Amino acid sequence: MTDDAKATLVRAQLEALHGQVGKLAQSGMLPVDEAKGWAKEIRHMLVQLYIDLYGNQAKQALQQQQTGHARLALERGVQFLQKQADTARYQATLAQFQKQLERVNAMLVSAQAPTDDANSELNEGLKSMEEDGDWKKKALYD
Numbered sequence: 507m508t509d510d511a512k513a514t515l516v517r518a519q520l521e522a523l524h525g526q527v528g529k530l531a532q533s534g535m536l537p538v539d540e541a542k543g544w545a546k547e548i549r550h551m552l553v554q555l556y557i558d559l560y561g562n563q564a565k566q567a568l569q570q571q572q573t574g575h576a577r578l579a580l581e582r583g584v585q586f587l588q589k590q591a592d593t594a595r596y597q598a599t600l601a602q603f604q605k606q607l608e609r610v611n612a613m614l615v616s617a618q619a620p621t622d623d624a625n626s627e628l629n630e631g632l633k634s635m636e637e638d639g640d641w642k643k644k645a646l647y648d
Contacts, residue, residue: 507555508562516555524548550595556586557599564606573613580607 507513524545531541560583567575580603587593587600 507559508566510559513555513559517552520548520552520555553587553590553596557583557596560586560603564610568610573610573617577607577610577614580610 507516527536527541527544527548530536531538536544560579563579564576564583567573567579583603584600584607587596587603590596593600
């Protein structure tokens with residue numbers, strides 16, 4: 507799953523299921539302990555949904571060489587996992603996302619590193635302007 511709209515639809519279905527479990531527990535048709543277990547599993551499914559979404563978005567962006575989009579997806583995934591109440595359960599996934607985020611950040615830094623030949627005409631023009639000194643504004647109060 508790589509589409510936010512599809513994830514929203516799945517989330518709505520899982521939340522509806524969570525509501526049904528709650529209603530069944532309130533009406534006595536489902537034991538409370540069993541309802542709590544199902545509610546916990548549904549919350550886990552919701553977290554897995556977003557783990558898959560962010561991971562797949564990052565993977566797809568990297569395949570398309572859109573490093574910035576990959577970084578955004580991984581940052582969203584890291585933030586989402588850090589907000590979870592059961593952090594121990596998702597610690598391995600969080601560590602994996604953080605490691606991938608570090609790699610993507612390194613890729614972005616290396617891609618943005620200026621080369622000596624890059625913008626040589628621009629650099630030469632700037633150097634000539636600095637040498638001339640004519641472009642600087644005169645002081646108003648000489």
